[in-house]
Amino acid sequence: DAGITQSPRYKITETGRQVTLMCHQTWSHSYMFWYRQDLGHGLRLIYYSAAADITDKGEVPDGYVVSRSKTENFPLTLESATRSQTSVYFCASIGTSGNTGELFFGEGSRLTVL
Amino acid sequence: KQEVTQIPAALSVPEGENLVLNCSFTDSAIYNLQWFRQDPGKGLTSLLLIQSSQREQTSGRLNASLDKSSGRSTLYIAASQPGDSATYLCAVTGANNLFFGTGTRLTVIP
Numbered sequence: 001d002a003g004i005t006q007s008p009r010y011k012i013t014e015t016g017r018q019v020t021l022m023c024h025q026t027w028s029h030s031y032m033f034w035y036r037q038d039l040g041h042g043l044r045l046i047y048y049s050a051a052a053d054i055t056d057k058g059e060v061p062d063g064y065v066v067s068r069s070k071t072e073n074f075p076l077t078l079e080s081a082t083r084s085q086t087s088v089y090f091c092a093s094i095g096t097s098g099n100t101g102e103l104f105f106g107e108g109s110r111l112t113v114l
Numbered sequence: 115k116q117e118v119t120q121i122p123a124a125l126s127v128p129e130g131e132n133l134v135l136n137c138s139f140t141d142s143a144i145y146n147l148q149w150f151r152q153d154p155g156k157g158l159t160s161l162l163l164i165q166s167s168q169r170e171q172t173s174g175r176l177n178a179s180l181d182k183s184s185g186r187s188t189l190y191i192a193a194s195q196p197g198d199s200a201t202y203l204c205a206v207t208g209a210n211n212l213f214f215g216t217g218t219r220l221t222v223i224p
Contacts, residue, residue: 033212042216043203058211090157103148103205103212105157 003027003112004106006091012112021109022053024103029104030096032074033058034066036087037108043090081113115207116141120215127194128223135189135218137204140162142182145207149178149189152201161202162189194222 004025004084010029013019034046045058047066055066063085070102078085117140127133137147142151146205150158154218162178164187177190187204203217 025138035214040216043205043214045211048211090159102160102163103150103158104160105150107157 004091004093004104006089006106006109008037008110009107010107010110012114013081014114015081015083015112017081019081019111021076021089021091021111023074023076023106025072025074025091025093025104027093027095027104028039029095030071032068033092033094033103034064034074034076035090035092036060036085037090046076046089078111081111083113085111085114087111116144116208116211116213118204118213118215120207120218121205121215122203124219124221126221126223129194129196131194131222132192133194133220134191135191135202135220137187137189137215139185139187139206139213141208142185143144143208144151144182145209147178147180147187148205148212149176149187150203150205152203158203191220194220196222196224198222 007022030051033048035043044060046064048105049055049068052068052071068074089109092103095101119138123156147165149161152158164171164180175192180187199222201217201219205212
């Protein structure tokens with residue numbers, strides 16, 4: 001099915017472990033985003049990508065790494081997970097060639113860091 | 115930095131009532147404003163997208179308006195139904211970011 005898929009949907013890990021959250025979209029959208037959603041903070045942008053091999057920091061990038069070797073994939077890696085990174089992570093893409101179109105979200109990845 | 119505020123944080127209404135959700139933003143230099151719905155444990159679903167040059171958009175029972183000069187948008191829901199119960203978020207697009215409000219949690223009581 002077309003759309004944005006995230007995996008895993010649920011993940012429990014321990015402090016200090018590396019975790020990668022996957023995001024795949026089937027539309028060939030140029031812009032992709034990673035957000036985290038926390039109570040009291042709403043949605044905050046971690047990283048975004050305007051195209052393959054082009055990424056940039058958002059509001060809360062510390063502790064995260066992204067890559068975009070292919071247009072359809074935008075993985076997010078926590079190199080050494082911390083408890084403060086317990087959150088729900090959402091991947092999104094914009095449905096136009098620029099950044100002014102409609103935003104589409106994946107179902108989210110719920111990460112718990114013990 | 116753009117600040118997006120949604121008031122009220124929560125709202126309960128009886129079924130059939132018309133209601134208005136509010137979104138305000140501090141920087142009027144936006145490309146567009148988008149309204150989303152989020153059900154518990156789910157991602158965000160786009161409801162309406164208003165470009166900066168537009169004043170309103172309509173989809174079914176939903177109507178969203180945009181007043182850039184005053185930094186405000188409203189989402190009007192007509193004849194509310196229990197299935198409309200969800201959290202509604204607005205987001206504004208700037209040069210290199212989207213800024214989200216923290217949402218209004220709507221409960222429609224049968």
